[in-house]
Amino acid sequence: MKPYFSIGEMSKLNNIPIQTLRYYDKIDLFKPNYVNPENNYRYYTIKQFFYLDIIKYLKYIGTPLEEMKKIIESNPESMYSFLDKQEITIQEKIRKLQDSQLLINKRKSQLYEQLLLQKRKLGVVYKRTIEERFILKVSCDQVNPHDNPDLYIRKLATVLEKEGSMVDNHYGCIYPLKNYSHSQEIYYDAVYTSIIEEPKIDLPLDIKVDTLPEGEYICIAFEWSPEDYYTYYTKLLETIKKAHVSTNGFVYEVSLPNNYTSSKEENFITELQISINR
Structure with a gap:
């Protein structure tokens, strides 16, 4: 198994744009495991796929970037508390969308x-x-x-x-x-x-x-x-x-x-x- 994956390979394997990976590195959200000091090429390990999946999941449910950084650095209890609050937020959004649909139908x-x-x-x-x-x-x-x-x-x-x-x-x-x-x-x-x-x-x-x-x-x-x-x-x-x-x-x-x-x-x-x- 390959020890390292280039940023291009990481992009293809995880279906995420290269520019997004560079931005995550810039804001210290998701950094490469190793950067070649001679050419500044970024390299990632297979163990980092798991953490990138967490970021993709948090992005999917609408989590702000600053909030993502706090969650990734926290423990499972904090993650559970966050997801519990997020569920309530999503339920409220669903309720508003359902109300909007009813308003449209009524109108x-x-x-x-x-x-x-x-x-x-x-x-x-x-x-x-x-x-x-x-x-x-x-x-x-x-x-x-x-x-x-x-x-x-x-x-x-x-x-x-x-x-x-x-x-x-x-x-x-x-x-x-x-x-x-x-x-x-x-x-x-x-x-x-x-x-x-x-x-x-x-x-x-x-x-x-x-x-x-x-x-x-x-x-x-x-x-x-x-x-x-x-x-x-x-x-x-x-x-x-x-x-x-x-x-x-x-x-x-x-x-x-x-x-x-x-x-x-x-x-x-x-x-x-x-x-x-x-």
């Missing part, structure tokens, strides 16, 4: 729903089935269709970002279904956003997790306009009264953006959804 579903909504004839009352939705909602009593609810959305975003999650740009408002004289009389009970799972942190008193029921809804969609809002609301309410439809007594207002750039004027399609009692 795709919302966009598909939005595309269907855009194909509907606006200003016409219709029925459709909506699946159960989990929401995070914040109480409010001084916001109506003529106001901007963004400050309340930021409250929800703060909670979700502390969780390491993101606020959905699909948000809505809830208010009682009843007779109003004009839209200025409509005040939202809550502003909400969709969530995948219940936050694990303590919530402020004005923020709660809730569920919007699955089932058939009676709806109307229109291009967002505070001036025309009352007209569409009244049309929906009158249809419910004439048809003697039994509802849960709440309006779920959802607004979906038609563009995603701040350089364009705001353009939303709004849908008013009312759950029909079974």
Whole structure:
């Protein structure tokens, strides 16, 4: 068996670039067993393959170089402790990736729903089935269709970002279904956003997790306009009264953006959804 391996042979046998081996030598992470003083050629022994495998493993699981140096110089107990912490870190990364996948799937579903909504004839009352939705909602009593609810959305975003999650740009408002004289009389009970799972942190008193029921809804969609809002609301309410439809007594207002750039004027399609009692 050969006593020494050149840096080129070490590179080929261990599937690692020569430049990487030189860099590891430079930072004192993995040094050759012998350096020829006449030509500075690096030589390694077969016993060093084992230690290089450890470095490759640590690199594979995302260990920083400085951390690698400490681990290699430590004992098995320290290595075990490190791997235990690394496992927790990886599990958290997996959880975030799974959450990201769920967010993508949910957003795709919302966009598909939005595309269907855009194909509907606006200003016409219709029925459709909506699946159960989990929401995070914040109480409010001084916001109506003529106001901007963004400050309340930021409250929800703060909670979700502390969780390491993101606020959905699909948000809505809830208010009682009843007779109003004009839209200025409509005040939202809550502003909400969709969530995948219940936050694990303590919530402020004005923020709660809730569920919007699955089932058939009676709806109307229109291009967002505070001036025309009352007209569409009244049309929906009158249809419910004439048809003697039994509802849960709440309006779920959802607004979906038609563009995603701040350089364009705001353009939303709004849908008013009312759950029909079974």
